[in-house]
Amino acid sequence: MMGVAIIVVALTLGAALAVLLLENLLAAIAAASAVSLGVAVMFVLLQAPDVAMTEAVVGAGLSGLILALALRRLGLARLDVPTSGENTDA
Amino acid sequence: MRNLATLLFLGGLVFLLAAITGTLPFGHPPMLVGQAIQQAAKPEVGAANVVTAVVLGYRGLDTLGELAILFAAATAGGLVLGGVQAKGRNNALPAAGFVLRAGTDVLFPLLLIAGLYVVIHGHLTPGGGFQGGVILAAAFFLPLLARPSESLSHIWLSVIEGLAGTAFIALGLGALYNGDAFLTPLFDKGMFGELVSSGSLPLLYLAVGLKVGAELSSLLMRLAHDDGAAS
Numbered sequence: 001m002m003g004v005a006i007i008v009v010a011l012t013l014g015a016a017l018a019v020l021l022l023e024n025l026l027a028a029i030a031a032a033s034a035v036s037l038g039v040a041v042m043f044v045l046l047q048a049p050d051v052a053m054t055e056a057v058v059g060a061g062l063s064g065l066i067l068a069l070a071l072r073r074l075g076l077a078r079l080d081v082p083t084s085g086e087n088t089d090a
Numbered sequence: 091m092r093n094l095a096t097l098l099f100l101g102g103l104v105f106l107l108a109a110i111t112g113t114l115p116f117g118h119p120p121m122l123v124g125q126a127i128q129q130a131a132k133p134e135v136g137a138a139n140v141v142t143a144v145v146l147g148y149r150g151l152d153t154l155g156e157l158a159i160l161f162a163a164a165t166a167g168g169l170v171l172g173g174v175q176a177k178g179r180n181n182a183l184p185a186a187g188f189v190l191r192a193g194t195d196v197l198f199p200l201l202l203i204a205g206l207y208v209v210i211h212g213h214l215t216p217g218g219g220f221q222g223g224v225i226l227a228a229a230f231f232l233p234l235l236a237r238p239s240e241s242l243s244h245i246w247l248s249v250i251e252g253l254a255g256t257a258f259i260a261l262g263l264g265a266l267y268n269g270d271a272f273l274t275p276l277f278d279k280g281m282f283g284e285l286v287s288s289g290s291l292p293l294l295y296l297a298v299g300l301k302v303g304a305e306l307s308s309l310l311m312r313l314a315h316d317d318g319a320a321s
Contacts, residue, residue: 049216050139050141050216050217050218050221052216053208053216053217054220054221057221057224057225057228058220058221058224061224061228062224062227062228062306065228065231065310066309066313069310069313069314070313073313
């Protein structure tokens with residue numbers, strides 16, 4: 001139990017660090033979602049399943065989706081696959 | 091100089107917080123409301139999930155405020171996103187690849203069932219209207235990702251949202267008619283732990299779930315279809 005919690009905290013902190021360090025903005029958003037997922041697991045471990053559910057659904061799912069869509073709207077969502085070149089006009 | 095000021099400010103803040111926490115006995119909650127609610131929730135509200143008993147039974151007005159905040163945020167988002175038409179970008183996005191389309195076909199009904207389950211069983215198991223509503227919004231967003239040309243009708247989403255919000259307030263006003271406080275749970279409490287139990291809480295959560303789901307899918311749709319057709 002304690003060991004699992006330590007691993008989850010380490011993963012969460014690592015993902016939080018990745019948000020700051022990653023150059024690719026989409027990857028940073030994915031890392032931010034991973035932070036929320038780690039926090040959600042911590043909530044489960046602390047026996048707060050309601051809060052964990054909200055954290056997983058809103059923090060990991062919805063906010064990541066909204067951030068990614070906002071990136072696309074701003075024209076900053078660049079994957080490294082050169083399939084569509086029109087999106088880089090902003 | 092600026093760093094020094096920041097450091098001083100932070101130090102002062104920590105000192106103040108430490109001074110407040112120092113007065114509290116360690117390991118003993120300063121408020122005993124939680125224990126009292128845990129004792130009283132089962133006979134008074136009849137919801138197996140104590141969190142729901144608090145959120146809808148004892149603190150229904152706060153939930154209404156939460157819905158109002160979400161409504162204001164979604165409205166503001168729609169106002170900002172719906173008015174401006176992005177220029178110079180291709181209107182019709184191409185359909186997504188095979189994996190995403192097939193995955194959507196598999197996931198959509200599963201997500202729908204999961205969301206509805208979470209909403210309807212909100213008074214029994216962890217979860218409820220807010221969480222289930224977001225799952226429903228995600229379910230309805232997936233087809234939009236797979237086939238951007240087809241989309242839900244904004245008008246229908248608005249109608250569902252408005253009706254759900256009205257139902258929530260109407261259930262609250264119904265308690266006033268009985269002579270109770272606003273948003274007091276109505277109806278019979280029923281068998282503890284049954285699906286149809288704890289009075290009007292499942293109905294309230296259904297309204298919350300539909301409202302949150304409609305609001306968020308409308309918001310996501312506006313974000314995704316930035317240059318799409320006008321509502």
